[in-house]
Amino acid sequence: MGERIGGFGRALFAPITVLYLLFLLAPISFFLLMSVFRYSPMELYEPALTGENFARLLGEDYYRAIIFRTLKIAGLTALFSLLLGYPLAYFLARTRSIWRGVLMFLVIAPLMTGVIVRTYGWIVLLGAQGTVNTTLIWLGLVDRPVKILETELAVLIALVHILMPYMVFPLFSSLTGQDPNVEKAAATLGAGRWRTFFEVTLPLSRSGILMGSALVFTLTAGAVVTPALLGGQNVQMLGQTIYDLVLSTLNWPFASAVASILVLCQFSIIFLYFRGGRRRAG
Amino acid sequence: MPSAALELRGVLKRYGSALGVGPVDFDVREGELLTLLGPSGCGKTTTLHIIAGLLSPDAGTLRFGERDITRLDPQHRDMGLVFQNYALFPHKSVFDNVAFGLRMRRLPKDEIRDRVGRMLEVVGLPGVEARFPDQLSGGQRQRVALARALVIEPTLLLLDEPLSNLDAVLRKRMRHDLREIQQRLGIATVFVTHDQDEAFEMSDRVILMNRGQIEQVATPEELYDSPATRFAAEFIGEANLIEGVVADVADGAAVVDAAVGGRYPARLPDGGARSGDQVYLMVRPERVDIATAPPGNGAVPATVTKRVFSGDLLAFTLRTENGHELVASKPSVAGYRAIGPDAAVWVDLQDCRVLPRES
Amino acid sequence: MSDKDNRRQFNRREFLGRSAGAGAGLAALAAMGPGPAAAATDELRILFPGGTWQEWFSNTFAKPFEAGTDARVIWKMGLGFEPLVIAQRRRPQWDLIHQNQNTSSQLGALDAVVEWQEANIPNLKHVHTAFRYPYLAGKIHTPYGLAVNTKRIKRPITRWADLWDPEFAGKVAFPAWGWMGQEVFHAVNQLNGGTPDNVDPGIGKLKDLYAKNKALTINNVEHAHQMLLSEDVWLAPHFGARIEKAAAAGAPVEFVVPDEGGLSFIFNTAIINNRPADSMELAHRFVDSTLDPEQQIAFSRLTGYPPTNTQAMGNLPADLKKLEMSEAEVAAFGKIQREFDYMAMFAYRDQIKSRWDKEVVAG
Incomplete structure (x- = not known):
């Protein structure tokens, strides 16, 4: 039973509705239309309907590989953010330490520096003379620097780091929103710590898991700077592909087709999130 | 005397530097329903959580039969706990909620199904296995929580204010049902509440707690008739506390000169009293007699300052000639109905009890 | 006229013919721009990349210009404004766009920017011919060659071809396509006998550079x-002055101008076509000031890049003497790019980029 939204509620929603119509729906409609226009070397596009952009995007191995790689890296980034972020969120949600505020601040702090700055930070750490390689050599694990820059691993590491707050906060809020008594109830009924975690805590934090994963996935899928700087030519993803097509190749119809696929992937994930969220599980 | 199921000795819990509870000593006897009663913050829930193993005491021991269970994890205690907010697993069906404890005990599936079904019948909710907690009413959730706690055949049932989230009508019925189920299963139960009526209607014994300490352990009747302290007298029901001086002590009873005027016989507390002690004279409102004509010896003249009608009862506030206030509660019958506000009356006190007056 | 010139003329006509036919959608795009096309003549509206470059440019040229006229300079900062200018060709909103000789020639082919004439830009006649292009002349020029790590590389580096030396596998880099990559690629292609409509030699070389010599990609100056x-x-491959900055920051690097000829990027603000006459006149006066010898010397001092006005080049103050170049050196820098067929590069950009992606990047 949804509550009825009165005139006052509608008035409150009006500005955000206008904002979304102007800055979300209008541009999306624009590039969806553009994606079926014809490319012209001398124009940005010719307004003649054609399926050639999608045929090129879906028909050529090079672009299919980019789509696949984007989905793979987005999925892996969401997965590793979850695996690393969950214990952190759990600790933050349960600790009674007076340092909790400070720790929360440290989780948010990376958001205060730009993504470009953080990406350059990773170049310093992951380079041939970087901290990671000098440590590996010092430990005797390798005798020559390992190539980490311009690999998917470098992109993955940096994206997991950069997007971690987007995973931790939904998890944190779903964990703190849980009734603390349900864990206690499980304990009195005979469940040890691990059973309690897997039977109760984890399923009840499902909305946070879904929200965090959907956020990290969509942000990764659209990432431009980090894959470009840390992945180089070896880690082409949809974001850079669109960037190049719009700004240097000036092929807007094809860029729009690539963007349509990207947005389709992102919307699918958000759709799945809402479907998953509607199912019972709080 | 029935044997003790659980013994608490010197149990103490601090929160930071503030005292949570204790040290407290008491037993839970086989088959009884023992209530921890007291205002919020008195330490009753803390005590319950210490019994369940959800909190570990800073000092003291808990013994269960021959076993010291002070440091035993909650999952090994075999106690069924029902929370104030029920704490059902929102992502699990009623069946899975109730079956949870049995699954943890790795019972065969068939047995689990039988026992869950039977227990839902015991709590009066057959056939709701497939529903989810958010599809149940408050009373139904409460019964599911009870079934979940009972189905594991716990050695002790712990109830943490289980009725306080129900509406008045449902609460009254659940009091009866809970007590009935508890007696049928003969399971020793510790019940936490701040509601005196609940405690009186359901309990075999009541432990009255205040500021982390036990004020009194007694049956409901003893507690009402013979409160041991001023707190007990005031928390349980209503009481007139009249300053007085012991005039004489003989044969385990006292005679007290009361500040309202008059001299009254009174029962002595456990600690006794001596002539000349400054004490309180406690008298329940329904034991304050009112008459429109002087009834004879010892009655004191007074004026009605307030009269409140509540159906079956009339509550009078009285001012004696020397300026003391008394409250009286009388049946709403013709003789008392005739007494209006501002009426001049005569007052006599019955069934008085001496309470020590703290310095 | 040489064959190449003939083809350029032909292409230009062809492009203009086509662009006239397809304007409906662009009109819609242009309509999304801010405000009416009618401009206040007291405003000079400039599209510019931003950063320290903008700060220097503003201090050296824009602020004195504002002081000397009633005009106020309005900036729009960001990368890749070419599509905006193309989209607004019928109703341009901006007066100037910061570009290099390549991109300005491409916009010129679309008639989106105007040719520079000595008649209304008097200082143009003093600019060294090496730095004069149809749609702009440099306010400075940016020598571009090889950055060489002299600590790690012991043998002398003299040629672009040294990038392919297997000894440096994994330690060479190539600029990203959208940054300088496209230009350097065409230089490599041309040095190996290719043209914009035959990029096989360039693609082959770059494929080797990435596959065999494990080239990395550098995305921008900071990277x-x-x-x-x-x-x-x-x-x-990198900018000379930037290499000297890196060396000053502690990198053991040195700038080498390859024997095949270095590259030189000529940056300035191209004048956008179809603006109101008053705005056009203001824009011409402004670009003329960017060619002024004294202001060029001031700009050189900030940027570390040499001036283009011969009067400035010949009269460098003591602290800038190091920027002085001989005629031969100047000629060597312009050598490769003067052969570039910009319009063909522009026309085939999508096919070339697509081959780059599939054969060099994914190959």
Whole structure:
């Protein structure tokens, strides 16, 4: 039973509705239309309907590989953010330490520096003379620097780091929103710590898991700077592909087709999130 | 005397530097329903959580039969706990909620199904296995929580204010049902509440707690008739506390000169009293007699300052000639109905009890 | 007229013919721009990349210009404004766009920017011919060659071809396509006998560079700086002054002008076509000031890049003497790019980029 939204509620929603119509729906409609226009070397596009952009995007191995790689890296980034972020969120949600505020601040702090700055930070750490390689050599694990820059691993590491707050906060809020008594109830009924975690805590934090994963996935899928700087030519993803097509190749119809696929992937994930969220599980 | 199921000795819990509870000593006897009663913050829930193993005491021991269970994890205690907010697993069906404890005990599936079904019948909710907690009413959730706690055949049932989230009508019925189920299963139960009526209607014994300490352990009747302290007298029901001086002590009873005027016989507390002690004279409102004509010896003249009608009862506030206030509660019958506000009356006190007056 | 010139003329006519036919959608795009096309003549509206470059440019040229006229300079900062200018061709909103000789020639082919004439830009006649292009002349020029790590590389580096030396595998880098990559690619292609409509030689060379010599990609000035400093890159095409900055920051690098000829990027603000006459006149006066010898020397001092006005080039003050170049050196810098067929590069950009992606990047 949804509550009825009165005139006052509608008035409150009006500005955000206008904002979304102007800055979300209008541009999306624009590039969806553009994606079926014809490319012209001398124009940005010719307004003649054609399926050639999608045929090129879906028909050529090079672009299919980019789509696949984007989905793979987005999925892996969401997965590793979850695996690393969950214990952190759990600790933050349960600790009674007076340092909790400070720790929360440290989780948010990376958001205060730009993504470009953080990406350059990773170049310093992951380079041939970087901290990671000098440590590996010092430990005797390798005798020559390992190539980490311009690999998917470098992109993955940096994206997991950069997007971690987007995973931790939904998890944190779903964990703190849980009734603390349900864990206690499980304990009195005979469940040890691990059973309690897997039977109760984890399923009840499902909305946070879904929200965090959907956020990290969509942000990764659209990432431009980090894959470009840390992945180089070896880690082409949809974001850079669109960037190049719009700004240097000036092929807007094809860029729009690539963007349509990207947005389709992102919307699918958000759709799945809402479907998953509607199912019972709080 | 029935044997003790659980013994608490010197149990103490601090929160930071503030005292949570204790040290407290008491037993839970086989088959009884023992209530921890007291205002919020008195330490009753803390005590319950210490019994369940959800909190570990800073000092003291808990013994269960021959076993010291002070440091035993909650999952090994075999106690069924029902929370104030029920704490059902929102992502699990009623069946899975109730079956949870049995699954943890790795019972065969068939047995689990039988026992869950039977227990839902015991709590009066057959056939709701497939529903989810958010599809149940408050009373139904409460019964599911009870079934979940009972189905594991716990050695002790712990109830943490289980009725306080129900509406008045449902609460009254659940009091009866809970007590009935508890007696049928003969399971020793510790019940936490701040509601005196609940405690009186359901309990075999009541432990009255205040500021982390036990004020009194007694049956409901003893507690009402013979409160041991001023707190007990005031928390349980209503009481007139009249300053007085012991005039004489003989044969385990006292005679007290009361500040309202008059001299009254009174029962002595456990600690006794001596002539000349400054004490309180406690008298329940329904034991304050009112008459429109002087009834004879010892009655004191007074004026009605307030009269409140509540159906079956009339509550009078009285001012004696020397300026003391008394409250009286009388049946709403013709003789008392005739007494209006501002009426001049005569007052006599019955069934008085001496309470020590703290310095 | 040479064959090449003939073809350029032909292409230009062809492009203009086509662009006239397809304007409906662009009108819709242009309509999304801010405000009416009618401009206040007291405003000079400039599209500019931003950063320290903008700060220097503003201090040296824009602020004195504002002081000397009633005009106020309005900036729009960001990368890749070419599509905006193309989209607004019928109703342009901006007066000037900061570009290089390549991109300005392409916009010129679309009639989106105007040719520079000595008649209304008097200082143009003093600019060295090496730095004069149809749609702009440089306010400075930016020598571009190889950054060489002299600590790691012991043998002398003299040629672009040294990038392919297997000894440096994994330590060479190439600029990203959208940054300088496209230009350097065409230079490589041309040095190996290719043209914009035959990029096989360039694609083959770059394929080798990535596949065999495991080239890394540098995405921008800052990225290049990091990679040179961390010594992840020992040898890469880069801007001379930027290499000297990296060296000053502690990177063991040195700028080498390859024997085949260096590159030189000529940056300035191209004048956008179809603006109101008053705005056009203001824009011409402004670009004329960017060619003024004294202001060029001031700009050189800030940027470390040499001036283009012969009066400035011949009269460098003592502290800038190091920027002085002989006629031969100047000629060597312009050598490759003067052969570029910009319009063909522009016309085939999508096919070339697509081959780059599939054969060099994914290959």
